[in-house]
Amino acid sequence: MRLALSGVSVRIDSSPIVAECDLTVEDGERVGLVGPNGSGKTSLLRTVYRALDPFAGSVALSGDDVTTLSQREVARRAALVAQDSTPDFDFTVEEVVAMGRGPWLRAFESTTGGGDATITAALERVRLADHRARRLSTLSGGERQRALVARALAQESPLLLLDEPTNHLDVHAALELLELVKDLERATLCVLHDLNLAAAYCDRIYVLHGGRIVADGPPAEVLDPELVRTVFGVTCTHLTHPVTGGLLLAFSPQQPVRSPHSVKG
Structure with missing residues (x-):
């Protein structure tokens, strides 16, 4: 599975949200999408599963433009774990995971009953x-997120789309979830707020700023102090993680520029 966005621009109610974005995810690659609030991350992700149509440009899954595919075929190729995607009704965990089988079922075919080996395997994979x-x-926040990942696994799609999967999770649950995603070895496009999590779990990162991609590449190259200062408005120092040996970012607020007229003396 290969995902390719080429020159994608998105408008909502005539307002430009993202402009001329190029992005790729290769088979088995974990790609992060980071940027400040309002930079267009979720809007760009929504073009992949056809919740939004690009104003310009194209989105291709395995070489096929998504606008030429049915929603069912898109779902067979890309599975989504969205923000606040808990079902409105209080289903059981098994019923929620069974929803992932929808794109593969014939009309009126049941997904419940516990006999589906795919559902059982997905539940076992997320423990x-x-x-x-x-x-x-009745589940904790981390358990609910794992259930939603299991639903995506039951969908058996080669591309996994994650929109802020660690939002509202504590540190343990967030790390546990991303370790799970890492072990899946699927092509993954993940929107993240936490730059240290992006650096630890992504092979490549795209940075969105003002609706445009301003950098892409390996985390250690992309998240340089100057870019972090410009895009996120904080001072950043590169450190080495004492356990993993990977990149660790230390942040501090930018010092405000003092007017010379404010100096007393």
């Missing part, structure tokens, strides 16, 4: 097999 009969509302 929720013992929780299959529990209501989603």
